[in-house]
Amino acid sequence: MNLVKARGIRKTYQAGEVEVQALKDLSFEIEPASFVSFVGPSGSGKTTLLNLVGCLDRPSGGSLSVAGTDVFSLGRADGATFRGRNIGFVFQDFNLIPVLSVFENVEYPLLMASSLGAKERRDRVESLLEMVGMTDQAKKYPNQVSGGQMQRVAIARALVADPKLVLADEPTANLDHDTAYMVIDLMKSMKEMKKTTFIFSTHDPKIVGEAEIIYTLEDGTLVNREDRRPNHG
Amino acid sequence: MxxxxxxxxxxxxxxxxxxxLTSSLITIGVMAVLLFVAISGAFKNMMISQITDSMIGHLQVHKRGYVASIDNLPLHLNLAPKEVQIIERELDDMAGVEAYSPRIKFGGMFSNFEETTNVRLNGVDPARELASAPLLAKRLLQGKESAVMIKSGEILVPELLARGMKVKLGDTVVIVATNRDGSVNAKTFTVSGVLEGLSGPGGRDGYVHIDDAKEILRIDGIEANEYAIRLKDPGALHEVQAHLTESLAANLNKQNMPKFEIHSWEKLSPFYNIARMIDLMTLFIRIMLISIVLVSVMNVMxxxxxxxxxxxxxxxxxxxxxxxxxxxxxxxxLSLGILGSLIGSILSLAAILILQANPLTFDFGRQKGLVLSPTVDLNEILIVSLLVIAISTLASLQPAFxxxxxxxxxxxxxx
Structure with missing residues (x-):
């Protein structure tokens, strides 16, 4: 069963008096535990697509199922609950909460969207911080760690609720080359360890090469799908 | 959570x-309200006790219609001996009553043998009068403190009358009065004290012994036309009034109306309007506090x-x-409200303690050096704090939504 199943997704919005078609009739499927990248130049619709898959935005047409749920039918509150349980996010600007420590930032989704007890939460956060190599920085605040470390914290936060899917919109855009590779490697190893599906967008051709499946977007249209897994090409 | x-x-x-900054604004607002409530409340309570303890008492009982025509001091509305017994029996049985004093109020002519003028007098039993209006002694401008224990043949003269008629302590004066039947009688008195005048009904009346009043008015037996009642707890005013009204309600006159009327000091003294003004000002100060909290918290949120x-x-x-x-x-x-009201309450209590240690004094009429002792009760602090916390939360509602x-x-x- 596919984790993500999109059929004829369209998204249009108004820019002044002009109607812009950001996504045009997209259909695709993504299997569980895969490492997928959407590539394309700026304005091709990558972020819009990830927002729709992440249940953060509403489409103009089409249908989208994530983990067996028709996400377009979810209301505001149910959408939040669905995201909290099924989807993790990694943002280009890290988007850590400045008043919370590294530990607390990772714990935050569990506080807001789960009913885990304090000990279970602590164990899970400590385990993830260890996986992303941030145990010794747990008490620091976001402004006390580097960009690469912030993104590692963001990855830990995205994975802490054991989501089926992690969406990462340009996760390496604000990082230097070495750190960017480190972050992608981390995401890959997390995918292997936790069997979580990662979908990330990028316009960096070198980073793209790290994905197993690559979808290419141009002007809101899917123009290519490349499966780089052995025996799938 | x-x-x-x-x-x-x-x-x-x-x-x-x-x-x-925001919590400071809330703190200042809370302090302003609590200090105003404490000081104005102390002033109000002191003035009320001055009025009730000097003259009026907390409650008064009259025959129906007496208060409406009190300017004439009508003797035909005197309480008859049987009615006096009914009232005294009820008052003796009432737990909230500390003391009561029967009075015979009457009008007459005051003569110093050279001039004659009108006078209003209270015939009182001095011991019972002092028990009901303990500050009467404080009104003595001239005369020994013991002069308030008026003996037969003595008179306490109101200040303005004494000044106008040029009478002094030890002078002999004559009181001429018309009794209920229209016949005139007179009696000589020795001036044993001069009383300070007070605003409000009866504030410029003289005092004689009740036996002398009965002698002049040719009243036999026990009669009175006013009962001044002092309560153990002035806060229970309305409760005792209601209780007394109910217990006396069974006594009906020929028109099938209750024979007796029970009035509180609030109905009898014009100061009640000033007290209400103070309450109104407290309300406005509270509204200002609400506005300060609302605007500042909403702005910050x-x-x-x-x-x-x-x-x-x-x-x-x-x-x-x-x-x-x-x-x-x-x-x-909510946290801003809690923080501001907590600090404001603590600072207000500290300021009130300082004011209690260094009391404010003021003069009121001829009374010098009246001491204000501000206090604020826990309920007031709770009400103000809860109000501030509720408004802070309410002010956050729109931004939060x-x-x-x-x-x-x-x-x-x-x-």
Whole structure:
């Protein structure tokens, strides 16, 4: 069963008096535990697509199922609950909460969207911080760690609720080359360890090469799908 | 919920200066209200006790229609011996009554053998009168303190009358009065004291012994036309009044109406209107406090939402339900209210303690050096604090609602 199943997704919005078609009739499927990248130049619709898959935005047409749920039918509150349980996010600007420590930032989704007890939460956060190599920085605040470390914290936060899917919109855009590779490697190893599906967008051709499946977007249209897994090409 | 509080408090501490400024405004507002309530309440209570303890008493009982025509001091509305017995029996049985004093109020002519003028007099039993109006002695401008224990043949003359008629202590004066039947009688008195005049009904009356009043008016047996009642607890005024009204209600006159009327000092003294003005001013001060809290908290919460739009988008994106986002901002407003009201209450109590240690004094009429002893009860502190906390939370509602309704995508686009 596919984790993500999109059929004829369209998204249009108004820019002044002009109607812009950001996504045009997209259909695709993504299997569980895969490492997928959407590539394309700026304005091709990558972020819009990830927002729709992440249940953060509403489409103009089409249908989208994530983990067996028709996400377009979810209301505001149910959408939040669905995201909290099924989807993790990694943002280009890290988007850590400045008043919370590294530990607390990772714990935050569990506080807001789960009913885990304090000990279970602590164990899970400590385990993830260890996986992303941030145990010794747990008490620091976001402004006390580097960009690469912030993104590692963001990855830990995205994975802490054991989501089926992690969406990462340009996760390496604000990082230097070495750190960017480190972050992608981390995401890959997390995918292997936790069997979580990662979908990330990028316009960096070198980073793209790290994905197993690559979808290419141009002007809101899917123009290519490349499966780089052995025996799938 | 505990975690929401933790995050809300950290958010407040993130903008220390702004939080300090807002909570200071709330603190100042709470202090202004509590200090005003404490000082104005002390003034009001002191003035009320001056009026009730000097002259009026807390409650008065008359025959129906007496108060309406009190300017004439009508003797035909005197309480007959049987009625006096009924009233005294009820008052003796009433737990809330500390003391009561029967009075015979009457009008007459006051002569110093050279001039004659009108006078209004109270015939009283001095011991019972002092038990009911213990500050009567404080009104003595001339004469020994023991002069308030009026003996037969003595008179306490109101100050203006004494000055106008040029009488002094030890002078002999004549009181001429017309009794209920229209016949005239006279009696000589020795001036044993001069009383300070007070505002309000009866404030410029003289005092004689009740036996002398009965002698002049040719009253046989026990009669009175006014009962002044002092309560054990002035706070129970309306309760005792209702109780007394009910217990005397069975006594009906020929018109099938209750024979007796029970009035509180509030009905009898014009100071009650001033007391109500003080209460009204307290209300306005409270409204000002509400406005200060409302505007300052709303302002700071609108700023908080505006500055944290991207953060709101992030927490919404990672699964925070709108209700929790709403709660988060409401808790921030609530915390500001709790902080401001807590500090304000503590500082107010400290200021009240300082004022109690260094009392304020003021003069009222001829009374010099009246001491104000401000106090504020726990209920008042609780009411003001709860009001501030509720308004702070309410002021956060609109910004909090706005935050909870933000679309994550739109919010996260904000720089």
């Amino acid at each position: 505990g975690n929401l509080f933790k995050i809300a408090l950290r958010n407040l501490l993130r903008y220390k200066r702004r939080t300090l 609108i700023m908080a939402v505006f500055e944290r739009i991207k953060e709101i988008g992030t927490i919404a994106a990672i699964g925070t339900r709108p209700g929790k986002i709403l709660s988060l901002f409401l808790i921030e407003g 706005k935050a909870s309704r933000m679309e994550p995508v739109t919010a996260m686009r904000q720089v």
